[in-house]
Amino acid sequence: MSAGPGVGEDLLRDLAPQVLARLVRTYGTGQFDVCEDAVQDALLAAYRQWPAEPPADPLAWLVTTARRRYVDRVRADSRRRDREAREALLAEPLGGSPAGPETAGSPADDSLLLLQLCCHPALPRTAQVALTLRAVAGLSTAQIANVQQLPEATVAQRITRAKRRLAELGGDLPRPRDAAERLGPVLDVLYAMLTEAHHTTSGTPARDTDLAAEAIHLARLLHQALPSDPEVAGLLALMLLTESRGPARQAADGALVPLDEQDRTRWDQALVREGIRLVEATVPGAAPGPYLLQACVAALHAEAPDTASTDWSEILALYGVLEVVTGRQNPTITLNRIVAEAQVHGDGAALDSLAGLERVHPGLPRLHAVRAHLLARAGRKSEAADAYRRAARATRNLAERQYLQGRLRAL
Known part of the structure; x- marks a missing residue:
């Protein structure tokens, strides 16, 4: 057969x-x-x-x-x-029972169970996420380090220590009582899979469609198990809305196309509608969590026909709430808020905010790229060219580097 x-x-x-x-x-x-x-x-x-x-x-x-x-x-x-x-x-x-022939079982249950098993309660959350990304998602140490914005050596040590700790526990294999147990690290793992899928470490390919599909598949299963959890629904909606842009993210020659230049008629409208429906059904009465807030931002982008008509004031407000909810511990969220700030208050105000962010996080990915974009819009071409050069040198993502070099040549 x-x-x-x-x-x-x-x-x-x-x-x-x-x-x-x-x-x-x-x-x-x-x-x-x-x-x-x-x-x-x-x-x-x-x-x-x-x-x-x-x-x-x-x-x-x-x-x-x-x-x-x-x-x-x-x-x-x-x-x-x-x-x-x-x-x-x-x-x-x-x-x-002996390890005999395979018996019938649910592959979906196995996938979700493995996510929870790797998020072992005896491990710290950072180790749970790193180990699960390695074992379940199949990401390399370099990919995990890129997603978590950490040195590869740090991630390798976390995974090694996690495996050693599991070995010390012997045959003890605590089963989760239900799908809600260990939910925090499981959501972190799925979000990291989404991040790597849409911004691959190497940039070749620029987008990992298989990894994105697996992340959405697992998020759907989790939502089926926990239909009333706002963060589960928020993460699934965020995944759907992000994935909807896939057909427009690359030009015919394979070059990256940024959000403000994408042909939104090429977005997958079925995914857009599903994602927006999920957000609208979840937001009323829900506490503002990080994944639901990001889904709300994505929904505002999806509802707008172009960049100019996007409700940037609402997006700026949502990023402000998101900073508070995450304890102002995520500089990437702050960077995204500054991008929205430029649309609402102008490039000068955003550049001042960017300078303050750089003093605290000088090595933040995309910081130089955002500065270059703002400087170019402000007509400061010489400074923009220097920022594009620094941004291109700082990125290991081939597709992004080619995009930045193209912007530099266009100046």
Whole structure:
């Protein structure tokens, strides 16, 4: 029986979290490292074998192969002091039943469960998010560092410490009582996936459509489980409205197109309508949370036919509330507020605010790009050119660097 045309890299990416979840449930968080390596082995085997011999049941094939690789790794790991404990786990899995053939289950439940399992309550929230982005979303250390605006070494240490802590916990695998448990870090993970999908670390490609689709898929599942939670609804709406702009974000030659230059008739109107409906249904009576507030900003952009007719005063007010809600701890929010401030109070006021932000956060991504844009609008071309050069040197994103260099040439 052929697996059909859907068997490929996209399917492997979709199935990987489900396979990892099943191994972790079977062998425990103490074996997380080994389970993760075994899943990677299975994915590599699938990549090599499936083109010639596609399986009838891809998920069962991957789970079976990953379990075999797990057994191989445990038996070969004679240098680890807990080798005997691992051998015992092979014979007595956590569930009390042998690791036999794959049984029917819900892939959706597996994906959400793995998100919660990696957000282990014994780990600090920063480690929960970093580990989950690595294990569930499959992001590299460099990508996680880019999303969190941290040095790669810091992120690598967090992941290593998190795995070590899970190993110290042995076979203890506390299940979440419901979908609301560990919700904060789960939302942070989904938001980080959205950020990387629409502003990739390398810029090649400029937009990761597969990662965006997976983030939206998981957010939909979470919203189905918690339909009355305003932050869950807000994050889903934000994802839908952000994704709706995808068709207009790149020109025919692949160059980035900023929001104020996009052809809004190319936006996905079905996603726009769904996102706006979700915001309108959620806002009445809801406490202002960071994800719902950002969704409100995105909805105002989506409702406007162009930049000039956008309700910038309302957007500026929303960013002011968002700064308060987040304790003024997120400089990117402040940067976005300054962009709105330029539209309401003029470029001069915004440039003054930008100078104050730079004194506190001199290495903030996009700061030089925003300054260059404001200086160019103010007619200060020489200063704008210098700011564009600094912005291009500071970004590692190829697509963004090419855009900034194009703006520099246009001056």
